[in-house]
Amino acid sequence: MNDISNEKISALQDIILEHANQQKEALASDARREAEQWLSKEMAKLERDTDAVLADAKSRSEDIYRRQILAAEREKNTEALRLQNRLLGEALKKFQDGLVRLRDRADYDRILAGLALEAAKALSREPGILKLKLASLDAALGDTAADLVNAKLGQDRIIFDREPAPIIGGVWVTSEDGKRQINADWQSRTQETADTIADRLLPLL
Numbered sequence: 001m002n003d004i005s006n007e008k009i010s011a012l013q014d015i016i017l018e019h020a021n022q023q024k025e026a027l028a029s030d031a032r033r034e035a036e037q038w039l040s041k042e043m044a045k046l047e048r049d050t051d052a053v054l055a056d057a058k059s060r061s062e063d064i065y066r067r068q069i070l071a072a073e074r075e076k077n078t079e080a081l082r083l084q085n086r087l088l089g090e091a092l093k094k095f096q097d098g099l100v101r102l103r104d105r106a107d108y109d110r111i112l113a114g115l116a117l118e119a120a121k122a123l124s125r126e127p128g129i130l131k132l133k134l135a136s137l138d139a140a141l142g143d144t145a146a147d148l149v150n151a152k153l154g155q156d157r158i159i160f161d162r163e164p165a166p167i168i169g170g171v172w173v174t175s176e177d178g179k180r181q182i183n184a185d186w187q188s189r190t191q192e193t194a195d196t197i198a199d200r201l202l203p204l205l
Contacts, residue, residue, distance in 0.1 A: 084202060091197050092190055099186040100169050109141040112171055113148035119173035119182035120149055120158055128176030129159055135185075136164035145171070 102111055116132050123130055132146050142160035149158050158173070165172045170185035 088194070088198055088201060091201055092194055095193065095197065096168075096186055096190040099189060103137070103169060108138075109144045110148065112138065112141055113145040113152075115171045115184040116145055116158065116173055117149045117152050119171065119184050120153065122182050123173060123175055123180060126175040126180055130157055130176065131161040131174045132158050133161045133163065133165040133172040133174065135167045135169055138169065139164060 102108055105111070112134065120130055132142060132149070134142050134145070139162065142162065146158050146160040150156050161174075165185065167185035167187060170187075170189060172181060172183055172185060174181040
């Protein structure tokens, strides 16, 4: 009786152990499968995150590069404008200095008279006597310049106003009532020719 019971108990233990081993293998297999699935999902997620980070880094890099290019282009354009303005300023200064040096010429009185004659013709419809104004340095030539203009016009149309004009050379001619004035001084002539000088200068840069 005891032998039979022991055999049954032993057989039952073997069955339980075998079942336990099967359960253990099933659990291990499930655990491996779940681990592989989790690892696969995590790797896919990591790959997506990596791609997103790389795409963002690439976008930021391209954006920074574009900004650097634009900044460099703006700096280049700004520098070009600074150079153009400086050269234009120097050219205008040389042009004006050249006009001022006309004072050294023997026929400077005729140059002033020519300017005044041009201004007088522009004011030909103005009633009364026209007034010629010069820089203080040119005051000694005022009467001569006025006489030359009147001789060209064939009438006493212009007189020399001894009050000096705030100019460095050239002439001002005003109507008798002072409402109209023609500025043919060196500063005005320099400004008038600025566009012409710029048009000739800029293509050379």
